[in-house]
Amino acid sequence: MYRNLEQMAIKALKKTINKLGYEEPSEIKLEQPPNPELGDLASAVSFQLAKQLKRSPMEIAAEIVNEIKLSELFEKVELKGPYINFYVNYNKFSRMVLKSIKTDYGQFKPNNTKIIVEHTSANPNGPLHIGHIRNSIIGDSISRILGFAGYEVETQYYVNDMGRQIAMVVWGFLNLDFEMDKSEKIDHEIGKLYFQVNEKLRADPELKNEIDSLLKQYEYGNEGKLEKSFENAVNQCLEGVKYTLKKINVSHDTYVWESKFVKDGSVASILQTLKEKNVTKTNEVLYLPLEDYGIEKELVLTRSDGTSLYSTRDLAYHVYKSKNCDELIDVLGSDHKLAIDQLSIALDILDSRSPEVIFYEFITLPEGSMSTRRGVFISVDEMVEEAVQRAFGQLEIKRPDLTEEEKIDIAKKVGIGAIRYFIAKLSPEKHIVFKWDEALSFERGCASIQYAHARSCKLLKKCGYDESKSIAESEIEILDHPTEIDLIKTLSKFTSVIEESARLRRVHLLAQYALDLAGAFNKFYKSVQVKGSNKEVSRLLLVDRTRITIRNALYLLGIDAPNSM
């Protein structure tokens, strides 16, 4: 809705510039004035015109302000030096905003575009650790946002069941006498097994041959028994992973096993196509030279024993995805940048679409990077438990009136919220050094957003607010307290934020917005009386619209909005 205002202002500016007979600059942008006294929107278009007209910006701005005609949603336009400042008519605008927010606020009409988002795709050789979680949270949130923005979204988890890592786990199952501890989560047990095999391999490098042979048999052989071993190992681990993901409100529509592309012949057919196009070369291995594309490193397509590599299968996977959607997005750690460049060239040769990639930087521990192989990591399960426990501790202090079950329920929502928010609020290109207290803060973070929501629920209930009762736009009283105006303005920006977040594929814009919105609400709540005031009806409407908007914003971040906390 705020967008409408901006467009109206731009239109008015353009019209005026044309009327004055000046050449319209290619792009007219608006900005936020540095403080509210200078209005709601500002234009520095006079600078652009100054160059063209060889006259002073102030003079030109004055001319425009004299001539400009505005819609009634604007109260006035003022000249401040070279700047043209627009003041919104909040009497009219507020009513419009309050009236138009419904329970699905922020949801766009379908745009008939199917988009596949691949995220998480962690190897099933151990539990998810807090390094993986950035992928899941960004991927899940952007999927939700794109869905809201009108896309038909399918989320996919690419299951690596053919890699050497998995062969190592299978080898461990077959050769080590490893006792699974049934009381532990299965993915954690597999992680321990994987660690042990790595230790063995370090002690005896010859083992590599045995593992390679397993890999070869799995890829070539139709030996049902071995196939079952791989499937079992992967499935078991994946169950643990799915369970963890579910705890943090992440799920996938489809799980695609990479072996599918070997079995159905698409890997072979892609290799064939590349050979026919005469772009591959062979020494001990089949490879795709990439110097001509500015990449030193060639893309190896098959091992010397003929088996396929991850990249080859990934190539087939991307061709497959490409055929099944209009746009595709991968969420990947930035360490995959070179690999994706290589892949994209190969896809281009195959006349297939390259993925758009959301890259994120690593999360490391203060003492260094995490590694499943070395068994050095903080698992997501561990983090969730810690988060929920801390939230529970807070509830014991703040809400002794609640039952144990209620406290547990809320602690989960608050704890998970803290985790998701911690990741979602940061730009993905920022490297994170993990510290518990930063990750699980309950002040001015997600908890304060959830708190604003719970507060609004409570207040509506206390005032006996009836959601189904509609009131006419003309009945809405003028809400002109600065905190009311600010809150309404913030509410009206929600759709723009979703649009921008979806377009730029940047989740943190929305996370930032949610905090701003909660802040605007908390300030309003502190300084304006609702219950029993002479504007109770209208203010309750404002509280309800805020409640809806916070809830929807949190939903898009995969965070629950408790009614009480």
Place this chain on the structure above:
RNA sequence: GGGCCCGUAGUCUAGUCUGGAUAAGACGUGGGACUUCGGAUCCCAAGAUCGGGGGUUCAAAUCCCCCCGGGUCCGCCA
């Protein structure tokens, strides 16, 4: 060595794509606000030569070049 990313108050960040007015938040620190709807809240204060240096521009945290510091990639791993 080459490629990519990051560097903004003591700490963590937003703003960089698309240049625009006094660089915006949070944590921490110091003060303050409950006879009105929930204090996981709100208000006030101190704290920044936007890593350094050049350049482009009427205007640079933002664009270009060089340098410094940190991360990461450069596997017949995934």
